[in-house]
Amino acid sequence: MFSTIDYLDWITGRPDAATHDLGSSDLRRAVPEPDGIVPPDLGDLPSPPDDLDLETIIADAYDVGTENVLVTAGATHANFVAMAAAIGAAESDNEDDEDDGNGTPRVLVEKPGYEPLVATPDGLGATVDRFRRPKEAGYELDPARIEGALSDETCCVVVTNRHNPSGSRASRETLAEVSRTVADNDATLLVDEVYAPFCTDDEASVFGGPTAVNLPNTVITNSVTKFLGFGPIRVGWLVADAEFVSRAQSVMFHVPAVSGPAMALTRRALYDESDLADGSRDRIEANRDLLAAFVAERDDLSGSVAPGCTYGFFSHESADGDEISEAAWEEGILVVPGRFFDDDERFRLSLGLDTETVREGLDAFGTVLDSVSAKS
Template sequence: MFPTIAYLDWITGRPEAAAYDLGSSDLRGTGGDRRDPIPGRLSGLAEPPDSVTLAEQIATEYDVEPRNVLVTAGASMANVIAIATALDGPSGATEPGDGQPTVLVEKPGYEPLLATPRAFGGQIHRFVRPADDDYRLDPDRVGGALTGEVRLAVVTNRHNPSGRLSARETLDATADRVGAAGGRLLVDEVYAPFTLDPTARGLGGPTAAGLDDVVVTGSLTKFFGFGGLRVGWLVADEAFVERAEHVAHHFPALAQPSVSLARRAFHHEERLLADQRELAATNHDLLASFVDERDDIAGTVHDGATYAFLEPTAADGDTVAEAAWAEDILVVPGRFFDEPDRVRVSLGRSPEHCEEALSALGTVLDGLR
């Protein structure tokens, strides 16, 4: 019932084993937060008032009500619950005789967002975000791919793996197409906070939260760099959240220590985000300069993004990733994102680490010329 997720099998253990990590996409900086019971950046910070719940803090970020928020054990679990809820149907149970529900998923895309709906009985269809259009999300292209009993369409924003950011108006138009076909749009927004705008709120760039027929998922993992807490959420209309709460009973709940630390993080978000935005700006510039200065790797490093989906000219993605791994450098082969000619390069560690890692990757690319 549950298909193997090749990317997760492949990546497990590699960031810790690599001398140079250009595979991890969360802004963990020095990386110590994953090992300590209390992340160093949260140590010693005051707690928020006891009356403030984590759901209320998240709701404030999205300008919705707490009843529109379900807190989960990470964004991956939020996606599982959102997909299971959508495929279960509005009544909470699929009626006998119903056809296999269709799930439309972007291509290139993140493999778990294909595997999870397939595990829950979804029939997977794809729509393309073409490389020659710089991976733009096109509502008309989505609409043209909607066939069968569409229950759900799935996109990421920022797009994973390219880093392309879609405007709220684009997400709204996409949701209109999906809603008109009887489905719902799931927008995984774990990378949406990657913005260098100093006035942006903690959850960052344009969000689809509050739009009709949309469920949004997010977490503290990527931009905040608090992956060890495993804190995520989904945001949707009240009826969907109520159904999702029943589905969530079948899955592990979020541990209370993580809830407490997440409340602390949101309480001090302005202080925390200043450092994260500085790290993101520096790492973005490092990656953009690396791509600009080389003639053997092509692709766009989108504004504010610290990762990109790049095409080496001397070899395919697997060859580059294998050659890099032989030199203790981690980059992710594009085959895990539907495009084997490419690699995803992510700068989530300290600028010093990333600068050394890019230099080492450059040496590998030189050797493949």
């Protein structure tokens, strides 16, 4: 039912094994000692009041009720639960519809896109369709393309904002137009917002960027992994209308629950989110400038770096994504090939670590690119 997700199979173990990690997109923080539990950056932060639970902290940030929030074991878990809830509701509707009871639910996913967002609905038994976010248009989210790709059986439309892998960001107005189109089709719009906080200080809003919260027929997902950099805690959430959250909660009974210690650490992180965000924002601005300068100085690379974003999708003049990634890995440099994002010709660079560390990595990667270009 669930096939191997090639990207996750490929990436497992590589960040720790790499001499230079230019593949990890989370703004990673120091981890506890082997016998420790609390990440160092959380150790000295004040704990929230005992009567302030995690659901309330998240709900207050998005200006919704706690009935609109479901805490999950990370964003991948949230996406799984959301898709399962949308597909399950469509299957139930089909069973109740005497005329069209045999229709298979369909899920429409952006292309290029993050492989797990395609593999999950496929594993859940839905038919997966795709709509384009073409590089010629800057990978923008085009509501007309979504409308043209919808069918009567489409139960869920899946997008990322910021777009993974390009970093393109859709505005709240564009998301609202998409949500209306999806709602008119009686489908659910799922917006993965783990990269929404990647922006500058003057753009910051809910957890950092434009959100699709409170749009019709829309569920958003997020986590403490990417922007706040607490991946090992493994906590995320989804926000949707109360009826959808109730369906998603029913799915949660079939999958592992979130651990109590992880919930407690996340309460502390989100309670003090504004303080933690300052450090993340500083790194975003410095690393974005570093990445943009690196790409601009190389005649053999094409692609753009979105404002306020530390990752991007690039191509080399004479080598495809696998050739670049393999040449880099021979020198201990982690670069993600574009085949995991539907484009064999490109590769994703992500500057998630501290600025001096990724500066050294880019210098080493530049030497690899010089060697590849010299051979062409």
